[in-house]
Amino acid sequence: MSDNLTLPAQQGPSDATPSSTEPLLEVEGLTKHFPIYGGFPIKRKVGAVQAVDGVSLSVGVAESVGLVGESGCGKSTTGRLITRLLEPTAGKITYAGQDITHASRRQLAPVRSEIQMIFQDPYSSLNPRQTVGSIIKSPMEVNGIEPAGGREKKVRELLELVGLNPEHYNRFPHEFSGGQRQRIGVARALALEPKLIVADEPVSALDVSIQAQVVNLLQQVQKELGIAFLFIAHDLAVVRHFSQRVAVMYLGKVVEVGDRDSIYNRPRHPYTHALLSAVPEIELDGGSPEGRERIRLSGDVPSPISPPSGCRFRTRCWKAQDKCATEEPPLVQLSGNRAGHLTACHFPEEPTTEARDEDVVLDPALKALEGDAD
Amino acid sequence: MTTLTKTEDSPAPTGPDSFLSVRDLKVRFSTEDGIVKAVDGLSFDVERGKTLGIVGESGSGKSVTNLTILGLHNPRTSTVEGEIVLDGKELVTATERELERLRGNKMAMIFQDPLTALSPFYTVGRQLSEPYMKHKGASKKEAKDRAIEMLTKVGIPQPKMRFDDYPHQFSGGMRQRAMIAMALMCDPDLLIADEPTTALDVTVQAQILDLLKDLQQEFGSAIIFITHDLGVISHVADDLLVMYAGRAVERGSVREVMREPKHPYTWGLLSSMPRLDSSVDEALEPIPGSPPSLLNPPSGCPFHPRCAFRDQVPGTLCSDTRPPLGEGRAAACHLTAEQKQTIFIDKIQPRLR
Numbered sequence: 212m213s214d215n216l217t218l219p220a221q222q223g224p225s226d227a228t229p230s231s232t233e234p235l236l237e238v239e240g241l242t243k244h245f246p247i248y249g250g251f252p253i254k255r256k257v258g259a260v261q262a263v264d265g266v267s268l269s270v271g272v273a274e275s276v277g278l279v280g281e282s283g284c285g286k287s288t289t290g291r292l293i294t295r296l297l298e299p300t301a302g303k304i305t306y307a308g309q310d311i312t313h314a315s316r317r318q319l320a321p322v323r324s325e326i327q328m329i330f331q332d333p334y335s336s337l338n339p340r341q342t343v344g345s346i347i348k349s350p351m352e353v354n355g356i357e358p359a360g361g362r363e364k365k366v367r368e369l370l371e372l373v374g375l376n377p378e379h380y381n382r383f384p385h386e387f388s389g390g391q392r393q394r395i396g397v398a399r400a401l402a403l404e405p406k407l408i409v410a411d412e413p414v415s416a417l418d419v420s421i422q423a424q425v426v427n428l429l430q431q432v433q434k435e436l437g438i439a440f441l442f443i444a445h446d447l448a449v450v451r452h453f454s455q456r457v458a459v460m461y462l463g464k465v466v467e468v469g470d471r472d473s474i475y476n477r478p479r480h481p482y483t484h485a486l487l488s489a490v491p492e493i494e495l496d497g498g499s500p501e502g503r504e505r506i507r508l509s510g511d512v513p514s515p516i517s518p519p520s521g522c523r524f525r526t527r528c529w530k531a532q533d534k535c536a537t538e539e540p541p542l543v544q545l546s547g548n549r550a551g552h553l554t555a556c557h558f559p560e561e562p563t564t565e566a567r568d569e570d571v572v573l574d575p576a577l578k579a580l581e582g583d584a585d
Numbered sequence: 586m587t588t589l590t591k592t593e594d595s596p597a598p599t600g601p602d603s604f605l606s607v608r609d610l611k612v613r614f615s616t617e618d619g620i621v622k623a624v625d626g627l628s629f630d631v632e633r634g635k636t637l638g639i640v641g642e643s644g645s646g647k648s649v650t651n652l653t654i655l656g657l658h659n660p661r662t663s664t665v666e667g668e669i670v671l672d673g674k675e676l677v678t679a680t681e682r683e684l685e686r687l688r689g690n691k692m693a694m695i696f697q698d699p700l701t702a703l704s705p706f707y708t709v710g711r712q713l714s715e716p717y718m719k720h721k722g723a724s725k726k727e728a729k730d731r732a733i734e735m736l737t738k739v740g741i742p743q744p745k746m747r748f749d750d751y752p753h754q755f756s757g758g759m760r761q762r763a764m765i766a767m768a769l770m771c772d773p774d775l776l777i778a779d780e781p782t783t784a785l786d787v788t789v790q791a792q793i794l795d796l797l798k799d800l801q802q803e804f805g806s807a808i809i810f811i812t813h814d815l816g817v818i819s820h821v822a823d824d825l826l827v828m829y830a831g832r833a834v835e836r837g838s839v840r841e842v843m844r845e846p847k848h849p850y851t852w853g854l855l856s857s858m859p860r861l862d863s864s865v866d867e868a869l870e871p872i873p874g875s876p877p878s879l880l881n882p883p884s885g886c887p888f889h890p891r892c893a894f895r896d897q898v899p900g901t902l903c904s905d906t907r908p909p910l911g912e913g914r915a916a917a918c919h920l921t922a923e924q925k926q927t928i929f930i931d932k933i934q935p936r937l938r
Binding site (some may be wrong): 237267282389391392418419420421422423424426427430445447448449451452454471485486487488489490491492493494495496507508509510512513574575576577579580581 | 642643654737738739740742756757758759762786787788789790791792794796797799800802803813814815816817819821843844853854855858859860861862863865868869870871872873875876937
């Protein structure tokens with residue numbers, strides 16, 4: 212892995228550099244409903260998958276924001292909406308003070324080069340018929356950028372930056388291992404010197420021993436080149452390691468957002484508690500996880516086609532009451548929480564992850580089996 | 586087989602006494618590019634009612650080992666050497682008919698992806714009943730009752746109605762529960778779970794892991810639990826086998842291996858994984874390089890090209906000689922016990938705390 216980063220300082224194509232107080236990216240009430248068509252003989256809209264429903268978050272300059280949640284919670288869709296790979300149904304995306312929610316192709320062109328994406332699967336996100344050189348070069352070609360010393364020189368610099376051999380310029384993706392391919396994806400994302408990278412599960416397809424290499428590379432890129440990251444992942448430990456702020460999503464909504472320490476050590480939303488308690492942590496002393504609370508939810512995430520009314524987590528929540536079904540809890544700062552730590556819950560939990568007097572076990576099978584044992 | 590000195594909490598392999606005993610297993614596939622040594626001299630034992638965890642990266646041979654135990658490898662392209670003894674019965678030389686009688690009955694498997702492991706063509710109930718009728722000679726009615734009992738046990742809501750559903754009508758977590766129910770239908774003595782929770786979300790994974798643990802207490806089956814996730818293994822397993830490039834590199838009880846790992850690869854795995862309580866200011870310590878190709882595995886110790894401590898071993902021992910894995914608590918490494926202890930205390934442990 213290369214230790215010194217030799218890319219020139221950030222100089223994006225547009226001069227709309229935001230001031231330090233203003234966030235680089237601001238998302239308000241972002242919504243994406245995918246229509247479902249059915250019926251015969253004339254197909255009409257019969258419903259909608261409410262993939263993302265009113266998500267608000269912001270990413271500051273050179274900040275890394277983590278987006279966690281289980282599959283189907285809309286975190287990837289959020290990423291794709293922000294990069295404008297998908298057209299939002301409603302809401303507002305502001306990038307560097309500019310509203311890009313429904314910007315046209317032409318208006319988007321300068322912004323596109325500043326927002327780049329790293330994809331999950333390094334096998335399907337690289338064109339197998341193109342050499343590594345032309346893969347990394349193509350963003351520059353598309354945007355008509357001619358770096359000093361030529362594009363090929365720049366590509367070789369990028370390859371070196373991400374820890375690959377510049378000699379491999381003419382090789383094809385199949386000649387590389389998964390971790391090396393992901394490095395190619397990182398190099399491609401860096402080719403236009405972006406200000407914001409949306410990384411959608413960048414390490415989850417990699418082997419355990421390779422994950423750390425790519426996480427370190429991304430962290431190095433983030434710190435030394437001052438690139439802001441929206442880091443989308445389901446692995447809570449990786450997100451904690453990478454992001455200063457974390458947003459937890461459930462069924463298309465942000466249920467809790469805050470700085471890393473607040474979310475991981477002083478969570479308030481029951482879902483955040485459940486999520487953290489479900490992480491299979493290595494117990495290095497070889498013992499059982501006695502210090503942590505144990506929460507076992509029942510069943511799976513409900514379908515986003517007809518999400519529960521009110522609070523969407525109420526169907527799996529142990530604290531749910533009538534109010535939860537009728538009234539949607541707003542995402543607000545609860546008393547006792549730090550500034551910026553917002554929670555959407557009517558009946559928040561205590562801000563601790565310590566073990567409880569009694570485990571929360573909602574799963575019927577576990578309840579039955581464990582009830583027998585007692 | 587001699588039983589070495591063992592401490593109280595280290596159930597060392599007990600040779601022929603154990604329920605499943607694998608000795609010097611070698612599995613080779615012939616491919617167009619050459620012979621793949623998928624498993625190369627692997628030995629382990631599983632005791633009744635205990636869980637053996639096998640961790641390793643993709644391509645380390647952990648799945649192949651277990652397909653071979655079940656006799657599910659393709660005999661035309663693969664050769665198997667060594668011995669697999671299940672409850673006194675040799676499986677490597679067993680005929681297909683004998684294996685058929687064991688599969689689903691005495692030994693069962695839970696696959697990683699329940700969507701591809703369940704047939705989309707038959708109802709869940711039929712898929713559950715079939716092995717029970719075949720092995721136990723039960724009637725359709727009896728099999729149905731048993732299937733509904735098992736579906737209830739694994740926590741499928743409204744099992745009577747769900748019996749006639751197709752797999753696509755189940756959610757991911759429910760399919761995996763149905764798979765577990767299917768594996769437990771005939772009350773198997775050996776359950777092989779191959780990455781049973783990798784395709785699931787964390788909250789569902791936690792449910793399934795606890796369910797497997799609770800069910801094991803009730804049924805008393807031996808479980809081989811395969812995963813790449815050390816966190817998962819530390820929750821479910823009693824004993825642990827770390828595999829690398831088709832070989833076992835470290836063995837011991839979970840407690841021993843987690844508390845004081847002895848192989849540089851295990852050190853690497855532990856220090857490259859971020860944890861919920863690890864320091865966020867320090868960079869992760871990745872294992873350099875990538876896993877070797879099994880077409881042409883490195884000579885000597887297969888881990889030596891990625892090992893940070895090979896310069897502490899005199900001469901070219903690491904690249905010439907394959908370190909043996911002793912009995913019981915052991916690690917296949919040329920470093921001396923003192924060296925390992927010093928390295929672990931000085932360099933590895935501070936990273937983990």
